[in-house]
Amino acid sequence: MKKALKILAVILVIVAMLVAYNYSKLNIISGYSAKNMSSSVFVAGRAPAFTDSTDNSFAPINFARDFVDLQKKYASASVYGLMERKAIYRKGLGSVLIDDDYDITQETPIPFRSNIARMVPYPYGNMKQKDTTFANIDYAKIENEVQYAFAEVDGEDVKKTRAVLVIYKDQIIAEQYAKGFNKDSKILGWSMTKSLLSTMYGVLQYQGKLNVWDKAPVDAWKKDERNAITIHNLLQMNSGLEWEEDYGKISDVTKMLFLEKDMTASQIEKPLVGKPNETWYYSSGTSNLLSGILRKQFANHQEYLDFPYVEFIDKIGMHSMLIEADMEGNYVGSSYGWATPRDWAKFGLLYLHRGDWNGTRIFDDSWVDYITKPTPTSNGRYGGHFWLNAGGFHPDVPKDMYSANGYQGQRIYIIPSKDLVVVRFGLVGKDGTDFNKFLSGICNAIK
Template sequence: MKKALKILAIIIVVIVILVAYNYSKLNIISGYSAKSMSSSVFVANRAPAFTDSTDNGFSPINFARDFVNEQEKFASATVYGLMERTAVYRKGLGSVLIDDDYDITQETPIPLRSNVARMAPYPYGNMKQKDTTFSNIEYAKIDEAVTYAFSKVDGEDVKKTRAVLVLYKDQIIAERYADGFTKDSRILGWSMTKSVLSTVYGILQYEGKLSVSDKAPIEAWQKDERKDITIHNLLQMNSGLEWDEDYSKISDVTEMLFLAKDMTASQIDKPLVGKPNETWNYSSGTSNLLSGILRKQFNSHQEYLDFPYTNFIDKIGMHSMLIEADMVGNYVGSSYAWATPRDWAKFGLLYLHKGNWNGTRIFDESWVDYITKPTPTSNGRYGGHFWLNAGGFHPDVPKDMYSANGYQGQRIYIVPSKDLVVVRFGLVGKDELDFNKFLSEICNAVK
């Protein structure tokens, strides 16, 4: 009996130590689960059970248990009853994790949107495209590549792809969706949002409202060596500032996304650990810092919220897009833009056409040269908030390819030499998608 009690006491002590050691992690786990659930249900109109089994179905997030209030539009999550976190939905701003001090009754400005039906075939309108066959396209090879992205083994979806679109000369030449998804399904782009944010800077520069060579207007940096950091350095992730982009632990990025009230401030207090323009370090904190700098370019919060939609997103008909904001109303430019696959594809086409949208110029064509210029020390992999193939990371794909990339394999590939835009959305499956194989097979089908 004494031996059994001793063993039980040891087990209890071990459990207490493990819980105490991992207690702060529970905040991130329940926070991720609540935010993901709220956005999935209220932004993407998915069922809670579907979200639990898919988007929240991986370890350690699957230890959380969610509760959804459909009427009041919020989701809460706990881990075995511990560390409850809540995310609320705000019209026009999406879902946001809140803290105990957040006033859910406060009035928050929302972006003004324009949704004008355009009587033209996609992508320049809402009408069906005319059937078009290109003699230089090997359609069987395109189909093989798309089928590979949706591979199943013994009936199991091993790639977890949700959507694939292939566009050639503005025409959809392949389009496929997983069960439960359609052309009207909003999908989270994760870090593809960074490329959307970068585009807003390109528009402001085109309109003469700023120059990316300007010094970053951060008051806290003006009395130390950080004062020399430019917007250009930030857009290239090359500021030299300290930042830990590790999602597997309590880190700078997880604290920002799941604990911060004002995400634009998360990197401001970080010291230099390298030299500007000489130290590439991928940082979601940098992107949200840029979102904060963007807000300073406008006279009011309303103008800041309206600008990306009025001057870009709604202007090219990406009406499904929604960029979520943090607790104080800053766009989460690092991670939280949603849109349908067809609208995400429009974003790729805008870049394929160097900022010209069916005769309307959105940004100067030199902006494409800017964002595809490799960041020093990135080995040709990164430009101005876009990923590059200049260094041949995808060895069987044209080197002029560049892309907007997001967590779990969200991709918009732009391949100018092939006149292609290729979109893939999904999760990471047991057999991870080989993007070099997938994209090279599509490119090789264009003769």
């Protein structure tokens, strides 16, 4: 009995130490867990137990305990009963973390969606593709690289890949999913959403409703040196504004995503620490500021919510896509876009075809040149809210490759010289997968 009590006492001490060490983080830990759980269940349709054992299973998020109400459509989480947070589901807007002041009874606008059945093969319609064999492709090598993406190491699933899709000349030449996932599974793109946001600017630029070279319309900057910042600077993450993008602690980005009511305001408040067009720094705050600027381009909230779906997303048949919004109804353009792997791949194909979707122009051909022009001081790694290989970061992959990248290794790779789009989703990024090897193997299989 005494031995059991001693063991219990030791456990309690360890727990107390862990809680004390992470106390300042508890709000964010429980917030992440509740938000991720709510979105996984109510946006993606996955089971709470599955989400707990996979998406929310890493430290320190696994300290949180979740509760899900399937009828009222919310999830809550706390760490040993401390710092409880709640995330609710709103139709058309996804899940959102709320605070005590949020009125859950308020009506929120719902984006207009259209889903027209197109009786032609994927990617331009809903029909099955015809079996096509390309003489210039080494299919065995393609299969080897796909298997590499899913392969276990010493019996452990260290890569945690969920989906791989390889499309050549609009034809799926490889497609594989982890257990529990299939072509209809919605997956969170995390920061791939930034590239969706950039595309919205490309659409407005094409329509003549906005000029990215204009100064950013931010009232708080009009009377100080930040007045020089342009929309272009923001799209290139090159504004010179202060920001801390660190997910391992309480930082600007974690406070914005898990504590803020209006995520478009966080970057506005920051001072300059560099010069516009001379100081590249990756900032999710910048992306959400751009979402706020986008909202100002429309007469009302409903038009803002409708715009990306009416003018872009549903036009190319990405009907599974959902971009979540913050408490104020702003799209969280930094992080919260959901879609099936096949629909995410359509986004890559839209860029591969330089804005032309089977005869319908979504944005101007020149927009691709714009977003793939390297940002000054990024060493050829970044463009207009897209990642680049211009600087040879992936040394064995064509330098014209560019990509939409997200946390934990979410990727859409566009490789024009190979007429290729490669999509990969998972829970572990470069720490589990050598993306240079993976991509170069696929590219080398196409002669």
